Amino acid sequence: MTARICDTVAEAVDGIADGSTVLVGGFGLAGMPVELIDGLIEQGATDLTVVSNNAGNGDTGLAALLAKGRVRKVICSFPRQSDSYVFDGLYREGKVELELVPQGNLAERMRAAGAGIGAFFCPTGVGTPLAEGKETREIDGRTYVLEYPIRGDVALVGAHASDRMGNVVYRKTARNFGPVMATAAATTIVQVRQVVEVGGLDPEKVVTPSIYVDRVVAV
Amino acid sequence: MTISAGLSKDEMAARVAQDIPHGAYVNLGIGQPTLVADHLDAGSGVVLHTENGMLNMGRAAVGDEVDGDLLNAGKVPVVEPPGAAYFHSADSFAMMRGSHLDVCVLGAFQVSAGGDIANWHTGAPDAIPAVGGAMDLAIGAKQVFVMMTLFAKDGTPKLVPECTYPLTGVGCVSRVYTDVAVFEVGGPEVVVVETFGTSYDDLAARLDVPLRQG
Numbered sequence: 255m256t257a258r259i260c261d262t263v264a265e266a267v268d269g270i271a272d273g274s275t276v277l278v279g280g281f282g283l284a285g286m287p288v289e290l291i292d293g294l295i296e297q298g299a300t301d302l303t304v305v306s307n308n309a310g311n312g313d314t315g316l317a318a319l320l321a322k323g324r325v326r327k328v329i330c331s332f333p334r335q336s337d338s339y340v341f342d343g344l345y346r347e348g349k350v351e352l353e354l355v356p357q358g359n360l361a362e363r364m365r366a367a368g369a370g371i372g373a374f375f376c377p378t379g380v381g382t383p384l385a386e387g388k389e390t391r392e393i394d395g396r397t398y399v400l401e402y403p404i405r406g407d408v409a410l411v412g413a414h415a416s417d418r419m420g421n422v423v424y425r426k427t428a429r430n431f432g433p434v435m436a437t438a439a440a441t442t443i444v445q446v447r448q449v450v451e452v453g454g455l456d457p458e459k460v461v462t463p464s465i466y467v468d469r470v471v472a473v
Numbered sequence: 474m475t476i477s478a479g480l481s482k483d484e485m486a487a488r489v490a491q492d493i494p495h496g497a498y499v500n501l502g503i504g505q506p507t508l509v510a511d512h513l514d515a516g517s518g519v520v521l522h523t524e525n526g527m528l529n530m531g532r533a534a535v536g537d538e539v540d541g542d543l544l545n546a547g548k549v550p551v552v553e554p555p556g557a558a559y560f561h562s563a564d565s566f567a568m569m570r571g572s573h574l575d576v577c578v579l580g581a582f583q584v585s586a587g588g589d590i591a592n593w594h595t596g597a598p599d600a601i602p603a604v605g606g607a608m609d610l611a612i613g614a615k616q617v618f619v620m621m622t623l624f625a626k627d628g629t630p631k632l633v634p635e636c637t638y639p640l641t642g643v644g645c646v647s648r649v650y651t652d653v654a655v656f657e658v659g660g661p662e663v664v665v666v667e668t669f670g671t672s673y674d675d676l677a678a679r680l681d682v683p684l685r686q687g
Contacts, residue, residue, distance in 0.1 A: 283544075362563055
């Protein structure tokens with residue numbers, strides 16, 4: 255089934271269940287699905303596991319979701335930033351769990367989920383605290399760590415434009431985690447600046463084909 | 474024994490830039506290593522990689538050039554020179570892990586004589602750890618250069634027999650560029666390649682690693 259083009263953000267985030275794992279795109283504000291996160295706050299789902307590169311900035315977006323106590327666990331590579339005070343406070347009070355994952359492993363674990371890979375041996379983190387307790391194997395003289403996929407119940411992706419089938423294009427470095435997350439979730443929800451008619455996107459430039467996309471909303 | 478002031482941060486960056494081969498694909502870590510870009514001349518042919526998904530990254534954007542969709546790994550707006558290319562995060566890290574990047578330059582808390590690096594976490598109980606792309610870069614690039622002051626503010630050396638901070642990568646650093654000397658690490662002895670405002674004997678007196686004059 256091709257993507258459903260939603261009229262409102264509320265329609266786009268409808269039905270996200272309590273306890274869901276939510277993949278949230280963006281690197282800094284580039285590619286951050288700000289309106290979808292606001293919609294998720296309105297929608298009210300709680301006890302969430304959020305997978306994103308960062309853990310929120312200032313008082314908006316992911317930080318606002320965290321501040322409302324909706325997030326049980328954060329899986330990310332870089333929570334600590336100059337303005338990550340909401341996460342910092344909750345973490346220090348023991349109110350949110352953190353799984354710290356090297357950025358490349360975060361991307362590859364989601365890629366694996368989307369590509370049907372059961373697990374993979376990766377050289378990143380060998381001999382460091384982030385590989386402690388994980389299975390290792392020596393292959394051709396090099397040590398690798400076994401890493402498992404990260405699957406989402408939902409992905410929230412910020413992109414540039416989509417056609418009415420759900421083919422998606424991105425702009426510049428706002429692409430970042432979007433294309434990988436779109437493949438790795440049971441339901442992928444994309445916010446775009448513009449929805450164009452079918453045929454309105456150059457097929458050579460489509461980055462996320464419609465097969466990965468469930469709902470699209472223009473914001 | 475004192476060691477007189479050596480290179481400034483900019484001079485260190487310029488020294489690192491000298492050793493980056495013509496036409497190399499290079500990732501510059503967040504913080505001080507970013508300064509290296511200012512010392513690569515236009516004819517260097519160096520292509521900068523930023524892990525959030527761009528090759529041939531340009532300089533920092535100013536004024537009307539600022540575009541919220543175009544950031545570097547430090548989340549600073551940059552410009553898009555001709556020859557730039559964009560890709561997603563999994564591809565970006567595949568470039569590192571797959572040994573396609575020639576050089577990365579990282580900052581560090583500590584580097585060991587054997588080439589281990591610690592740069593992501595002090596291990597302090599109240600510290601919130603953040604690793605970003607550091608572990609992927611440390612094991613991925615063909616050559617890992619570290620740029621740091623040789624001594625911490627309390628005077629203790631940051632080039633050590635074994636790192637005491639949590640590791641980022643094992644045996645992956647090849648050269649260490651500091652304010653007072655350039656070192657080659659990873660061999661049986663640490664080789665002092667060059668000194669700035671200090672002598673080999675001064676360094677040997679203050680460092681607890683086996684040294685050899687290069």
